[in-house]
Amino acid sequence: MELQLNKVYSGFKLLEQKNIKDINSTAFIFEHEKSGAKLLYLKNDDDNKVFSISFRTPPTDSTGVAHILEHSVLCGSRKFPSKEPFVELIKGSLNTFLNAMTFSDKTMYPVASRNDKDFHNLMDVYLDAVLYPNIYKYPEIMMQEGWHYELENKEDELTYKGVVYNEMKGALSSPESILMRKVQESLFPDTPYGVESGGDPDFIPDLTQEQFTAFHKKLYHPSNSYIFLYGAMDITEQLKFINEEYLKNFDKIQVDSEIPVQKAFEAERKLVLDYPISDNEKEEDKSFLSLNYVIGRSTDKELSLAFDILEHLLLETPAAPLKKALIDADLGKDVFGSYDSSVLQPTFSVVVKNSNEAKVDQFKKVVSDTLKALTQNGIDKKLIESSINIREFQLREAEFDGYPRGLMYGIRCMDSWLYGENSLMHLEYEDTLNKVKEALTTNYFEKLIEKYLLNNTHSSLVIVNPKKGLAEKKAEELKKKLEDYKSSLSDSELNKIIVNTNKLKERQVTPDSPEVLKTIPLLSLEDIDKKSETLPLLEAQINSIKTLVHPIFTSGIAYINMYFNSSTVPQDKLPYISLLSSVLGKIGTEKYSYEELSNIININTGGIRFGGEAFAECGKSDIFYPKFTVRAKALTEKLPKLIEIIEEIMLHTKFEDKKRIKEIIQEMKSRMEMRMLQRGHTVAAKRAASYFSPIAKYEETLIGLSFYKFISDLENNFETRYSEVVESFKHLSKLIFNRNNLILSFTGEEKDYESFEKSFVSLYNSLSTENPEKISYNFEPSALNEGLMTSSKVQYVAKAYNFKELGYSYTGSLQVLKTIIGFDYLWNKVRVQGGAYGAFANFQWGGNTVFSSYRDPNLKETLAAYDKAGEFAQNFDSDEREMTKYIIGTVSELDSPLTPSMKGIVSDEYYIRHITQAHVQKERDEIIGTKKEDIRSLGTLIADCMKQNYFCVLGSEDKIKANKDIFGSILNVFE
Structure with missing residues (x-):
């Protein structure tokens, strides 16, 4: 069906149609007249379809409200009241991508699938989640995903708990994360970029339930939304569904979410701060020095592409002149750059790592002198050609480290669309690239350096220094703050916290009813291809x-x-x-x-x-x-x-x-x-x-x-x-x-x-024709059970063993068990109840079994949860519908689409490992044929692996030392 300009399709008016030859797609730009929603569709023959709905969500403080909301809207909605529809979809969808992302000024909810029915289901759940979430009904959602006071008995210590709270404690444990956060703060003190959209653990507990819901009410309206569709689909069918199920219920309003422009500085600003290191680390050569600049607007597509190439040219290759000059001057042990065009005012940073604050003046001089020399003497044209070529190759190849191509195009569109400009500008790179190629015969890049780096006063110097005892000091201050707060509370106020804690725990441990679970749309086993994909392989010489x-x-x-x-x-x-x-x-x-x-x-x-x-x-x-x-x-x-x-x-x-x-x-x-x-x-x-x-x-x-x-x-x-x-x-x-x-x-x-x-x-x-002797490696097994200490505020807890050493055999049902353990047992025990950001199980063909957690506030509790995983499996019960869900979710992981290069690599791996198509098909058959009795029978396998007691924990020095009795040895990771 040919679509016509200015015609309305299910409430969506087609405003523009354009062929985007650079990405082999046709773009259709719509506006939903009643609700004000904007929609972009990229039509092509890619069967890996993508849907995303995004909102402009500039924060006003560092409570992390945008990030907590991103987690929370996926915890139940009007049509899908399950506590965790997101997890239910992971368990039982053929998705090729399913996640949500908080940026500095926007929140995106993308999904992808190659199955039409599944794609429709994913869209339905995500649209209901963002527009009709259960956050207004259940304050426990914000408590769980954001933060809450944890107190089960009056005698207990009062603590903070929450998934985002612990995630950001982990994220802001590394000096690099602290540095890049403070770079934005230093350059944009008067705009939303000057605060932490992900949430700063020092400020997350300032967020109230009222502020939380008000943020959603204000910004999660279709008038403030950006809907993106990509791939081979009937677009009129999708528009009809989105309109009739969702957008027709909303009227267009004016949403105040515009991103203000930071007024340029008259002079460079300086910011000095500390990051924690452990007592056993040396402070010398541990500072980070950075010079940072604001570079125009992200809506200037030529400048954005040019600076992306310039950053590579100056700092990313072995031939990069600025990197080489800084290393030669012995200013630090590592140099790297950053160009961020995902904000209204892009930033460019030059960073020296493992330096000292005493070298700041020399650092600034070397940067200035090197850039001046490049503008005066000219940049090596071979270097320019090499940097342009590698970027052009990446644009044409369009491979994105396993992410769906359509998703990355959708993210790229937001670099202009979010700011009211042409949503397609960053997808049409051919003409822009040709303009940048003028640099091969002119002083194109030299002029950019002069204007945006040498003569740019909208800049900052950020220094991050190591400090021993900082983590301990903050921990003591937090402990005292909570002790003082607790002592200031009356008995009735304490009882209220205890009631809220127990109410949250009750919600967390109470499973959804079968009726609620049935609201989550589910494919049938008939929707699964029973045959494994055969990868192309011809043997030659x-x-x-x-x-x-x-x-x-x-x-x-x-x-x-x-x-x-x-x-x-x-x-x-x-x-x-x-x-x-x-x-x-x-x-x-x-x-x-x-x-x-x-x-x-x-x-x-x-x-x-x-x-x-x-x-x-x-x-x-x-x-x-x-x-x-x-x-x-x-x-x-x-x-x-x-x-x-x-x-x-x-x-x-x-x-x-x-x-x-x-x-x-x-x-x-x-x-x-x-x-x-x-x-x-x-x-x-x-x-x-x-x-x-x-x-x-x-x-x-x-x-x-x-x-x-x-x-x-x-x-x-x-x-x-x-x-x-x-x-x-x-x-x-x-x-x-x-x-x-x-x-x-x-x-x-x-x-x-x-x-x-x-x-x-x-x-x-x-090549040599010699035949060197092959070595037989001898690795002596030993349960070292180490505690690996860092200045991190969270833990990474792993426990492992090999089930074949215990006499068990591999079966495809173990992959279904991985889905069940990971997204049912561990998700609830370690993430929801324990507050960790993530927890994983892995079962390999050779027998290696590993459980691990990510940004975890706990240690012993997580190990105890692993130890009880076998018991969970032994007592596992499920009806046919739930079993189907787990099987589909497992097949989804098997069937992740492979790029041409990955097909070659995976096929090579199969050949080297002697994995035949019969092996691959056998595993698939065992997965599809898994019954609940198979899962129960595997419980003993897990229990026996955990009994061997091989574990390792990387994390907080204080936490590991407090539990030193369980470790075979404890050691410092860093010097």
Whole structure:
């Protein structure tokens, strides 16, 4: 059906229609005349459909009301009164994305699915949630998701509890998070960006129920909404549903939600603050120095794209001149940048990490002098070309780390749509990119540097210093505040808190009735494809090398994967695998300096990455295949150049650059520190599994806490260990880069395979023909049960064991159990009742079983919850409808859509691990055929794993020390 401009479809007037060739879509822009809702539809042939409804939600304080509301509206609504419709959908939907997101000035509620019926159901639940939530009926929702006073008996200590409260305690534990939060505060003191939309734990308890509901009443109106649809669908059917079920009930109103513009400063502003470190950490070289600038408007699409490229050019590549100048000046051990265009007034930051406040003046001088030199002498055109090319490659490839493409387009639209401008401007990049390419022949970027950095007074200097005892001091102040408050209360006031606490707990432990659960729409097992997807794989050979060919349409991009057997590396040299993978491509070769190499990679390819990985044998707990991987991509016409570059890096890297190697080690350590604080649950989980699992021990040695300790020691003793490092690199290169060790993989169109085959011959001829001896690794199991102490205010609690070691076998029903345990038992026990942000269960084919929690205020209580998970499973009961829901939710995870490059990688993994299509189909059949009796029978498996008592906790120094009796040892994570 052809839609006509200015015609009304189910209350929606079509205002504009436009072909967006850059993303192969047609855009339709509507306005709902009665309610004032705005709607954008991107029509294309993508079957992974996306829906999102967003609201402009500028906060006025740091109570986190926008964030708490994002959580809370998904806790029951008019049509779907279940306490957790969001969780019920995760359990039983074929969604490919289901979440909600709070930004500095907006809140988004996106869903995605490839199934039409499921997509409709998801839209229905989300629209009802945001427009008719149960937050007005049940104040316990804000108490649970936001904050509340916790007191069960008068004699108990009064505490704060709440999911967002604990989430933000964890989020603001890392110095990087504190820094970026304060950057916005320093640049926008008079606008909503000057407060914390996610919530500051110091202010979250100031939020009242009245303020909470008033925020929803004011801002969650269709007149303040932005509805986004994407993919292959009947748009008239969707418009009819949205109108008849929801929007026709609302009248257009004026909503005061406009984002004010921060008046530019007349001079740079300075902000100095502290962040907590533990008593055992050193304070020297722990400061963060940052210079920050406001860059125009996000509605200036050319400026936004240009600064995105400029930030990469100045700070993100090995050839980046500003980063290089700051490192050369010995101002810190890591340098990184940030360009944030998701706000009305985008910001650009230059950050030096692991520095000292005494170096501030020198920091400012080096930044200023370097930028001036670039404007006066000009930026290297090869560097400009490389940064433009890598951004253009990313735009054309349109792969977003597992997120649906439509979702990322929807987020990108909001960078202009939210501020009353053309919603499509950031999707139409071709013409803008051509304008930016003028920089290849003009002083385009030099002018931007002069205007927006050198001569920009709307800027700030933010310094974040380490401070011992700060966390303890804040904890004591909070404890005293709550003690004083408690002592000021009358008996009746105390009783009221106790009643409210018990009322909340009663709500939390009372299951939804079958009638309520039935209101959540559910697919049937007939809606599930019973057959597993078959990934494309042809086996071939290039000379003597096994080659896996994946013929898929890839929009003219070739994806190359090389898998070198790295079991030739001695056990005591394993950490050097990760270090080598980080050095290759970032250090000079016989033909190129490292700066030249960086430019050549970015000009000719979409990226080349090296890494150490381990692939477990199908169904085995003790057999795995260590591989050194090379993952690369390029346009097919650049394949010969790509192979030439890989050969140069792999076989001709010059490892004797002492200064450069030290810089890479320092940066690796810095980036690991950031990740460990942000993803503490993965650190704890991997560490716990390493106590008993050979493959987990191998991976932990390469990427976990063991590797961090290795890198720290190298940095501290670099002068004495430098020669060892160089010799290890040379030795490992000879052991690994060998044609007899190699499996090749090509993902692309069949017509391009021949080009790859021809291009690869030169590298084949250059590879060594030796046959190094294969090593049998011997990892001694040991229940270390460590407490890993940081200055974090929350915990990451993991417990693990291998069920095959106890005589159990793998079955697909374990994946259904994962869904049930994760989104039923752990969600209720650890998240809802315990206040943690998340909790997870994982069961692997080889037998490894891991439970973990995320941003968790508890420790012993969470371990106790894990110990009772087996009992929960043994007593599990469910009717047929609920069982169907759990099965569908499990299949949803199996059927996450894969990009062309991921299809190649997953197919390679199956081949290396000897996973056949029969194995994949068997697991799917077992999942679909799971009965409640199967779940009950698995309860003993969990109980027996938990009894082995292998656990690891990463978190608060005080909390771990207070529970030191349960640990085998406690140690500081950071120096």
